[in-house]
Amino acid sequence: MRWESWAEFWAMGGYGFYVWGSMVVTALLMALEVWQARMARREALRQVQAQRALDALAQDKETDPS
């Protein structure tokens, strides 16, 4: 390990703002992208369920026109 203390680690020899500004935004955007992808899949699954219910309804009407 090449750092004497955590404080030194966070300071990054005076470049802390630039180094951590890069790392944090990268991590944040990646987390956001993963979260967005999960939400999109959930929404797509909901739409398939709705479509299936709709198709089932249409089929019922075909077989039983009452």
Next chain:
Amino acid sequence: MTASLSWFHYAAPQTFYGLAGRLWPWVAALATLLGAVGLWIGFAVAPTDFQQGEGYRIIFVHVPASWMSMIIYLAMAFWSVLLLVFNTRLSGMMTRALAPTGAIFAFLSLWTGALWGKPMWGAWWVWDARLTSELILFFLYLGYIALTSAIDDTRRADRAGALIAIVGAINVPIIYFSVKWWNTLHQGASVSLTRAPSMAQIMLWGMLLMALAFWLYAIALVLYRVRTLILQREAHTAWVQALPEVAA
């Protein structure tokens, strides 16, 4: 013959949905593992740079993000050619699934570049060839996303997007060679196939590991996202409606 048949077999949405579903968790796990090792090397093992002090450590995200922004665009162009030539259904979906990740990497390339440029050059931004062509790449991604989401007809949207992806691909070699072709503030390539890398071995390893991790991250996300696109586009089919995750 059998090889080409099996390729088209895997390109069928139904087969690819299952394949992608089995693959992505492993790819994601490997990406996490390599990313952790890469960060460890980058922040705990790699020494201070003799010129840039600790500031150079931005390289561990800047270079991988920049590479991926170019590679993903080329991948989009590749799938677009397949779409226009073979008209396979998967091609359009792959191109669409790649775009958001590419856009994010292009943005990160510019963002980390600005944060690196400020302390080293004294400027967040300069209108030089490398930076400007990367900015154009970012706009190409946004243009692709905006265009494809503005057209309701999926097939038309895919084909229009494919044109942007193919025509825009000319920008990628321009970005890559810009540091050679023009005088620029941006330093030359950190890694080249024809000569020894211009950086210490351990720094190089950290950077390559991070690049591999970003690459796998992109693959995992694209596989995941293409499954969502398949669900959307095949929602009316019996096989999608019979999926266990739909029944639940």
